Amino acid sequence: MMDFKEEKKVFSSFLKGRGLKHTAQREEILKAFLSEERHFTAEDLYLLLKEKKPAIGFATVYRTLKLLCEANLASEVYLEGSRVRYEHKYRHEMHEHIVCVNCGKTIELKVPEMESLTKKIEKKYKFKLTEHRLKLFGKCEECRRDKNEE
Numbered sequence: 001m002m003d004f005k006e007e008k009k010v011f012s013s014f015l016k017g018r019g020l021k022h023t024a025q026r027e028e029i030l031k032a033f034l035s036e037e038r039h040f041t042a043e044d045l046y047l048l049l050k051e052k053k054p055a056i057g058f059a060t061v062y063r064t065l066k067l068l069c070e071a072n073l074a075s076e077v078y079l080e081g082s083r084v085r086y087e088h089k090y091r092h093e094m095h096e097h098i099v100c101v102n103c104g105k106t107i108e109l110k111v112p113e114m115e116s117l118t119k120k121i122e123k124k125y126k127f128k129l130t131e132h133r134l135k136l137f138g139k140c141e142e143c144r145r146d147k148n149e150e
Protein backbone atom coordinates (compact mmCIF):
# COMPACT_ATOMS: atom_id res chain seq x y z
CA MET A 1 0.00 0.00 0.00
CA MET A 2 1.42 3.31 -1.08
CA ASP A 3 1.28 6.22 1.25
CA PHE A 4 0.42 9.53 -0.26
CA LYS A 5 2.22 11.81 2.15
CA GLU A 6 3.74 14.03 -0.50
CA GLU A 7 0.51 14.39 -2.42
CA LYS A 8 -1.32 15.20 0.78
CA LYS A 9 1.22 17.90 1.56
CA VAL A 10 0.88 19.41 -1.90
CA PHE A 11 -2.90 19.43 -1.62
CA SER A 12 -2.88 20.86 1.89
CA SER A 13 -0.67 23.77 1.01
CA PHE A 14 -2.66 24.39 -2.17
CA LEU A 15 -5.89 24.54 -0.17
CA LYS A 16 -4.31 26.78 2.42
CA GLY A 17 -3.14 29.16 -0.28
CA ARG A 18 -6.70 29.36 -1.53
CA GLY A 19 -8.14 29.85 1.91
CA LEU A 20 -9.97 26.54 1.63
CA LYS A 21 -10.29 23.92 4.31
CA HIS A 22 -8.72 20.50 4.06
CA THR A 23 -11.92 18.67 4.94
CA ALA A 24 -12.25 14.96 5.67
CA GLN A 25 -14.26 14.55 2.46
CA ARG A 26 -11.61 16.21 0.33
CA GLU A 27 -9.06 13.92 1.95
CA GLU A 28 -11.17 10.84 1.12
CA ILE A 29 -11.54 11.95 -2.49
CA LEU A 30 -7.81 12.56 -2.79
CA LYS A 31 -7.09 9.09 -1.41
CA ALA A 32 -9.57 7.38 -3.72
CA PHE A 33 -8.18 9.31 -6.68
CA LEU A 34 -4.59 8.35 -5.89
CA SER A 35 -5.39 4.69 -5.28
CA GLU A 36 -6.66 4.22 -8.82
CA GLU A 37 -4.10 4.03 -11.58
CA ARG A 38 -6.64 4.57 -14.33
CA HIS A 39 -8.22 7.25 -16.46
CA PHE A 40 -11.59 7.81 -14.93
CA THR A 41 -14.46 10.24 -15.09
CA ALA A 42 -15.86 12.12 -12.12
CA GLU A 43 -18.79 9.65 -12.20
CA ASP A 44 -16.44 6.67 -11.97
CA LEU A 45 -14.74 8.09 -8.92
CA TYR A 46 -18.06 9.04 -7.36
CA LEU A 47 -19.41 5.50 -7.76
CA LEU A 48 -16.22 4.07 -6.31
CA LEU A 49 -16.49 6.28 -3.24
CA LYS A 50 -20.22 5.83 -2.82
CA GLU A 51 -19.92 2.33 -1.40
CA LYS A 52 -17.56 3.32 1.39
CA LYS A 53 -18.50 6.95 1.89
CA PRO A 54 -22.16 7.43 0.96
CA ALA A 55 -22.19 10.95 2.43
CA ILE A 56 -19.96 12.32 -0.32
CA GLY A 57 -22.04 13.86 -3.10
CA PHE A 58 -21.22 13.99 -6.78
CA ALA A 59 -20.77 17.77 -6.81
CA THR A 60 -18.11 17.51 -4.12
CA VAL A 61 -16.23 14.84 -6.08
CA TYR A 62 -16.44 16.94 -9.21
CA ARG A 63 -15.26 20.12 -7.55
CA THR A 64 -12.46 18.36 -5.71
CA LEU A 65 -11.16 16.87 -8.97
CA LYS A 66 -11.05 20.38 -10.42
CA LEU A 67 -9.05 21.50 -7.38
CA LEU A 68 -6.67 18.56 -7.78
CA CYS A 69 -6.03 19.71 -11.34
CA GLU A 70 -5.33 23.24 -10.20
CA ALA A 71 -2.96 21.85 -7.57
CA ASN A 72 -1.12 19.96 -10.34
CA LEU A 73 -1.92 16.60 -8.79
CA ALA A 74 -4.34 15.60 -11.52
CA SER A 75 -4.77 16.41 -15.15
CA GLU A 76 -7.73 16.25 -17.45
CA VAL A 77 -7.52 13.90 -20.39
CA TYR A 78 -9.87 13.71 -23.32
CA LEU A 79 -9.80 10.23 -24.70
CA GLU A 80 -12.84 8.85 -26.47
CA GLY A 81 -16.23 10.54 -26.39
CA SER A 82 -16.92 13.91 -24.88
CA ARG A 83 -16.48 13.05 -21.21
CA VAL A 84 -13.42 14.41 -19.52
CA ARG A 85 -11.28 11.92 -17.65
CA TYR A 86 -8.73 12.43 -14.94
CA GLU A 87 -5.33 10.92 -14.34
CA HIS A 88 -2.42 11.40 -11.96
CA LYS A 89 -0.01 14.16 -12.78
CA TYR A 90 2.23 14.57 -9.78
CA ARG A 91 5.30 12.29 -9.99
CA HIS A 92 4.09 10.95 -13.34
CA GLU A 93 5.91 11.49 -16.59
CA MET A 94 4.39 12.99 -19.69
CA HIS A 95 2.89 10.28 -21.88
CA GLU A 96 0.61 9.65 -24.82
CA HIS A 97 -2.43 7.40 -25.13
CA ILE A 98 -3.70 4.70 -27.45
CA VAL A 99 -7.41 4.04 -27.10
CA CYS A 100 -9.38 1.05 -28.39
CA VAL A 101 -12.47 2.40 -30.15
CA ASN A 102 -14.32 -0.82 -29.40
CA CYS A 103 -13.78 -1.57 -25.70
CA GLY A 104 -12.21 1.66 -24.47
CA LYS A 105 -9.00 -0.01 -23.28
CA THR A 106 -6.35 2.67 -22.89
CA ILE A 107 -2.63 2.18 -23.02
CA GLU A 108 -0.10 4.77 -21.96
CA LEU A 109 3.06 5.05 -23.95
CA LYS A 110 6.12 7.21 -24.22
CA VAL A 111 7.06 8.51 -27.63
CA PRO A 112 10.71 9.61 -27.52
CA GLU A 113 10.43 11.01 -31.04
CA MET A 114 7.93 13.56 -29.75
CA GLU A 115 10.76 15.61 -28.29
CA SER A 116 12.57 16.21 -31.55
CA LEU A 117 9.28 16.73 -33.33
CA THR A 118 8.28 19.33 -30.75
CA LYS A 119 11.57 21.16 -31.29
CA LYS A 120 11.06 21.19 -35.06
CA ILE A 121 7.55 22.57 -34.70
CA GLU A 122 8.69 25.25 -32.27
CA LYS A 123 11.38 26.37 -34.66
CA LYS A 124 9.16 26.38 -37.72
CA TYR A 125 6.22 28.23 -36.17
CA LYS A 126 8.16 30.26 -33.61
CA PHE A 127 6.10 28.89 -30.74
CA LYS A 128 7.13 27.71 -27.34
CA LEU A 129 5.03 24.60 -26.82
CA THR A 130 3.90 24.03 -23.27
CA GLU A 131 1.85 20.94 -23.86
CA HIS A 132 1.14 18.35 -26.50
CA ARG A 133 -1.42 15.61 -26.83
CA LEU A 134 -1.11 12.75 -29.20
CA LYS A 135 -4.15 10.53 -29.36
CA LEU A 136 -4.03 7.28 -31.20
CA PHE A 137 -7.20 5.31 -31.88
CA GLY A 138 -7.57 1.77 -33.06
CA LYS A 139 -8.75 -1.69 -32.19
CA CYS A 140 -6.94 -3.70 -29.56
CA GLU A 141 -5.77 -7.24 -30.06
CA GLU A 142 -8.67 -8.85 -28.18
CA CYS A 143 -11.34 -6.89 -30.03
CA ARG A 144 -9.81 -7.84 -33.38
CA ARG A 145 -9.62 -11.47 -32.32
CA ASP A 146 -13.33 -11.53 -31.34
CA LYS A 147 -14.35 -10.37 -34.77
CA ASN A 148 -11.72 -12.37 -36.62
CA GLU A 149 -10.22 -9.22 -38.01
CA GLU A 150 -6.59 -8.92 -38.93
Ligand SMILES: [Zn+2]
Nearest residue numbers: 100103140143
Ligand atom coordinates in the same frame (compact mmCIF):
# COMPACT_ATOMS: atom_id res chain seq x y z
ZN1 LIG B 1 -10.64 -3.44 -27.42
Ligand SMILES: [Zn+2]
Nearest residue numbers: 087095097108
Ligand atom coordinates in the same frame (compact mmCIF):
# COMPACT_ATOMS: atom_id res chain seq x y z
ZN1 LIG C 1 -2.54 8.63 -19.07
